Amino acid sequence: MTMKYATFITAEEASQNLNNSGFLFIECSYALADPQWGRAEYEKSHIPNAVYADLHDDLSGTIISGTTGRHPLPSKESLTATFSKLGIDENTQVVAYDMQSGAMAAARLWWLLQWSGHQNVAVLSGGKSYWEKKGFPLAGLQTERTPKQYKASFNDDFLVQSDDVLKEIEQTGSCIIDSRTNDRYQGQNESIDPVAGHIPTAISKPFNSLLNPEGMIGDDAKLGDYFKDTPGEAVFYCGSGVTAAFNILLFVHSRKVFPKLYAGSWSEWIADKSRPIA
Structure with missing residues (x-):
């Protein structure tokens, strides 16, 4: 099997x-x-x-x-x-x-x-x-894959929108996780988006903090400790909803719980100048 x-x-x-x-x-x-x-x-x-x-x-x-x-x-x-x-x-x-x-x-x-x-x-x-x-094989020829019928069953509970994040900011005990590198979170080295900073109340947990030079994650104990104070209903975001997915992957691997993603992330957040910035 x-x-x-x-x-x-x-x-x-x-x-x-x-x-x-x-x-x-x-x-x-x-x-x-x-x-x-x-x-x-x-x-x-x-x-x-x-x-x-x-x-x-x-x-x-x-x-x-x-x-x-x-x-x-x-x-x-x-x-x-x-x-x-x-x-x-x-x-x-x-x-x-x-x-x-x-x-x-x-x-x-x-x-x-x-x-x-x-x-x-x-x-x-x-x-x-x-x-x-590690010496495993690589190929140069492109592969033609036979199409199949993908049957989707979307779970929108995995997602939050910008209005949901605004409500999270107002709630005591809410947990918003910024997955970008800490310098971007601090607004010190914003080389990608036109506005620096982070979403108010967000906590910095960079997606690459537990990676060694080979791109491997640390042991499960370190991973569990990294997210030990992060509730299952936490909202993860990054610059554009991509590296946050890696943090969510780590979270699910460690905690067996699927948190939420603000897919628009920082680059969407700053598109509306009325949204608060820290």
Whole structure:
């Protein structure tokens, strides 16, 4: 009986399933500074039989200037079509990975699949760089995946909107988690968005705090300690709803509870000048 993976999968575990027809490897490598880099990285070398999902084209929706953040969620209809095109159905074990430490875009794919009701999806621990370092095979030929019918069942309880965050700010005991690096949280090094700072009352828990140089998370005890004071109903955000997904992945792996995501995040929050900033 094939083991199901719902948070992380190790390179060793993944390598044992390269020829497993029930497994689908999806590369999500992406760089904010160079949107073409990720696909080129995939075309250069990828895990054998892996397909590619682009953060901007496949895993995000249409940006509306002055309204949305930098990576708004795709519509449910377009996301369902994307997952069908990638060849995912209810029997597929998805392994999402990318090149960079922190699995930024891979965690976004993980979150989107979880949101749409697909639990058998895991992020490759250490990503492609660790996979390559361990000597596991890579391929250069692109894979054509046979489309399947993806049956989505979206759980909108995973989400909050900006108005919900405003209410959270007003509540005593609310918990909002800023997943960006601490310098951006402090407003000291805002190199991406036009306004610096953070959402009032938010607590800083950078998504990459527990990653070692190889992009691997620390032991479960450290992870549990990192989130020990974070309630299950906490709201996570980041710059555009992407790295927050990695923090949520860590939280679910540690606590077995699914917190909420403010998908618009900081880049959406600051689009409305009436919203408070700390």
